[in-house]
Amino acid sequence: MRSMLSARYKDRYLTGQGANTHARNAVSSIQAKIDAAHVRYNAARNAIINIAPHVNNIGWQVEFHLLDTNDVRSMSDLLDGETQGTKSISWIWKMRGAATSEEDCEGSLEAMHIEWCKAHACTMRWAEEVELLKEEMQRILQYLEWEAVLWDKHAVEFHSSDDTEYEGCIAYAKWQADLHRSLALQFTHQWKDTCAWMDSVDTEDEL
Structure with a gap:
């Protein structure tokens, strides 16, 4: 999901007529995958809630929160009322995850580094x-x-x-x-x- 959010953010800022058409199609496709991943995550979480008491699995809720719609956003997305100086980063970017590829992992690290640089410059x-x-x-x-x-x-x-x-x-x-x-x-x-x-x-x- 994090790699798809990063890809959606990049495609938003393509310029030119051809690029805009590509961006709209790409964003629509990526958004559909993000929505599907959102549903799968919460479904898996609900399943764990049901089986956790039977396998004595406790404490996992601290890391794996309920995924709200506002949580599904890139590092650069702002919530209503937020500014660049007051924005918060969704918890999904602060948790450890299983990147599907080395490229995805590097992309997430690059996005975090960019956000850190922006925050440092603002400070x-x-x-x-x-x-x-x-x-x-x-x-x-x-x-x-x-x-x-x-x-x-x-x-x-x-x-x-x-x-x-x-x-x-x-x-x-x-x-x-x-x-x-x-x-x-x-x-x-x-x-x-x-x-x-x-x-x-x-x-x-x-x-």
């Missing part, structure tokens, strides 16, 4: 995004403090012979300095949990 992109986000957050806080210091400087250096203008400008400069520091404190509070999570995560292993 690296997320790790890079996390580092960029941390840098952007730090720069925002630094910018707000720089603005606050600049307004502090304006308040000290401003001069005017008009007392009303002087007091108004000084008050405005202090208000701006307080505003920027208040924003920095607000952002620091809002980002506290996010920053703690990012600092605790080993992005290469856990993202």
